[in-house]
Amino acid sequence: MAQPAHESLSLKHRLIRNRTFRWIALVLTTGAAGLGLRPNVSGQTQPANAGGPFPRHASTNSFSQYAGSDSCRKCHQEQYKLWEGSHHCLAERAVKAGLDRSAFSPSSSFGTAGQTTGLSWSNGQAWVTFPHPKAKTETYAVERVIGVEPLRQFLVAFPGGRYQALETAYDPQSNQWFDVFGAENRQPGEWGHWTGRGMNWNYMCAACHNTALRRNYDPEADTYRTTMAEAGVGCEACHGPMAAHNQWQKQHGTLGRKDPTITSLTKRQVMDNCGYCHARRTELAGGFIPGDDFLDRCELEIVGHTPHFYADGQVRDEDYEYAAFLGSRMAGRGVTCADCHDSHSGKTRLPGNWLCLRCHAGGNTNAPVINPVAHSHHKVFGFNTNGQPSVVDLTRYAGEHKAEGGGECINCHMPQTVYMQRHSRHDHGMTIPDPLLTVQFAIPNACNRCHQDKDAAWALRYCKQWYGAKMERPSRQRAQVLAAAQRADTDCSGAVLTLLRREDSGYWRAVEAGLLEAWATQPTASAALEVCLHDTNTLVRTAAAAALSPAVLAGVPGAATSLAGCLADPCRSVRVAAASSLLATVDPASRAGKDFQEFLDNNADEPSGQLQAGIYAFARDNLSGALDHLQKAVTWDPYSIPSRQELAVALSAAGRPRDALAQLQQACRLAPGDASSHYQLALALNEAGELKGAAAELARAVGIDPLNARAWYNLGLAQSALEEPAQALESLQRAEAADPRDADIPYARATVLARLGRKEESAKAARKALQLRPGYPEAQALLQALDP
Secondary structure, three states, X not given: OOOOOOOOOOOOOOOOOOOOOOOOOOXXXXXXXXXXXXXXXXXXXXXXXXXXXXXXXXXXXXXXXXXXXXXXXXXXXXXXXXXXXXXXXXXXXXXXXXXXXXXXXXXXXXXXXXXXXXXXXXXXXXXXXXEEOOEEXXXXXXXXXXXXXXXXXXXXXXXXXXXXXXXXXXXXXXXXXXXXXXXXXXXXXXXXXXXXXXXXXXXXXXXXXXXXXXXXXXXXXXXXXXXXXXXXXXHHHHHOOOHHHHHHHHHHOOXXXXXXXXXXXXXXXXXXXXXXXXXXXXXXXXXXXXXXXXXHHEEEOOOOOOOOEOOOOOEOOOOEOHHHXXXXXXXXXXXXXXXXXXXXXOOEOOOXXXXXXXXXXXXXXXXXXXXXXXXXXXXXXXXXXOOOEOOOOHHHHHHHHHHHOOOOHHHHHOOEEEEOOOEEEEOOOOOOOXXXXXXXXXXXXXXXXXXXXXXXXXXHHHHHHHHHHHHOOHHHHHHHHHHHHHHOOOOOHHHHHHHHHHOOOHHHHHHHHHHHHHHOOOHHHHHHHHHHOOOOOHHHHHHHHHHOHHHXXXXXXXXXXXXXXXXXXXXXXXXXXXXXXXXXOOOOOOHHHHHHHHHHHHOXXXXXXXXXXXXXXXXXXXXXXXXXXXXXXXXXXXXXXXXXXXXXXXXXXXXXXXXXXXXXXXXHHHOOOOHHHHHHHHHHHHHOOOHHHHHHHHHHHHHHOOOOHXXXXXXXXXXXXXXXXXXXXXXXXXXXXXXXXXXXXXXXXXXXXXXXXOHHHHHHHHHHHHHHOOOOHHHHHHHHHHOO
């Protein structure tokens, strides 16, 4: 399905997170102290049906090795029969009267989210009618269908070879139309509106709903010539191109010889192949084919900075299955997708608890034995009180067990979340329900997902009664530390480092390394990240390379040198992450430099890709290029706060402070609760000579985020310059409490105290600054001036 993204930022998520690049060079002179300014970055025309017939198969050399799924039918009848009715086979197709006419005929309309959609069928064609801001209505021919059940989305052609996924979808089970965004009422011009780039099929949907897709985006013309080997997820989407296999079999298939055209995939390669489409990821390079290393083509979104996962690994947003599963103990023990799912039908190999008990009934030495009744403390259909099967007929079991699902393994360990209003999907993290995490951090638990009339305290009492000390397990402790680290309201670096040292899961080591980015300028954290650069797990190396960025920017000794070694890492995701942390110095002609440019080119059709390209150009002193890319990012997504913030940086550097100011003022209007926008607006106001306005915006920033030490620091210096020393000292004390490691803060306080004639207090503050930063020249000079 087209991803119902709710954010105006991102490829699938932002590769360069919280990156601090150059900011406006501003100084508020306050006697011996200056206002040290650093960024605190958070992270269509009228359409017409001009897309033309969609090329389901292109007769180009790029597809000459593909034979199509029909060529597999004769020799692989059993597998073909399983596949041809699967969701993979029907992932995308042309509109067909036999399958789709009932959704559009008789003509009807329905209203949702403030607009009315008209539906009709005429001349063998489906039509939809929407309100249009420049016309009374606009009617579109529906050309293609994504998905089969529980919902179907429809595609219409737009100019420039584009196809857009409608926000209106059809539920074939209930024969109902609905809005996949519910009551959001997205408006034209928004990135996530169905006419916007966030719902563009070519970029957002096509690669995973078709076989061997080539997007063929032309950045100069901003158009597409998208082609594929076969519509839908065909045999060759998983097995690779098979024309050579077919030809060899015709010539030698009766001789009993081994087919040299076939290469068996490893279990990891099969997993990576599933993951390419079943993951929320950023595509680093196009052209993924079976056998490729997932992380050599994509950057995977995992638990950490993203809001799309909870700290215990549960999915929070549309994360599909791959990343959550990698974080599970099942994956850590070698279980793969194909152990539970038939590769051709996609269905589970056995229904309900029977599937889990393939391993957990004692037949697998790598899995603990589970009595589903005793373990769940619920009645389990098909099993007696001793946990033994009482229903042998699996057909009956499959049809009836859902009526009594309290004891179903998947309902506790794979809770369901409804996406796109109708699509209920199981979480593949295999997490353990823990009401304590709900009480402490509002992380949901499976108990209260079912027992919605009860609170988490009720569920916690039963967990303690049933499981006792078993609940005090390492995964609970890990979730508690990571949840606290995500809040970033206290220094959790020590606890995260402890987790990292004892972690045996590569996935979770990567999560912990990624969270250390918040403390990467601390010697212990940066040293641990440098060790992670040599981890045997690629995810860990990728996360560490990205997390070291603040250390590089702060000039932490050894950080840049250590990262430079990753520019030659065997895996592309590590090289790209290292290059993104070394943007100003990476050689564009090097392998990593070319990889990074390929990443930018591969995402040039999205505003977040233009944002990344603008950041890169700015880091390379290409100001005109930065302005071009960043202006395009804002034009394509006018609601993106990070794009406006970065554009303001470039405009200021170009000597256009008023234009920079306008961008940040608009950012604050769009997101009045975003502290970083108010903080950066304060810097822009100061550059424009409006010191009082700057102080007011800094006050707003700390009001929203009272733990922003740098905003408190700058507010204190601004208040000092405005001759408000008492307020300045209070703000600087708040800054010091928020970040007791920053030597600039006690030094600034020392200068304010010195001007007030409070020499003893000033000297004490200056000495504290020297303790934090031995050899601090300004602090030494101030001490000498206080005691000549």
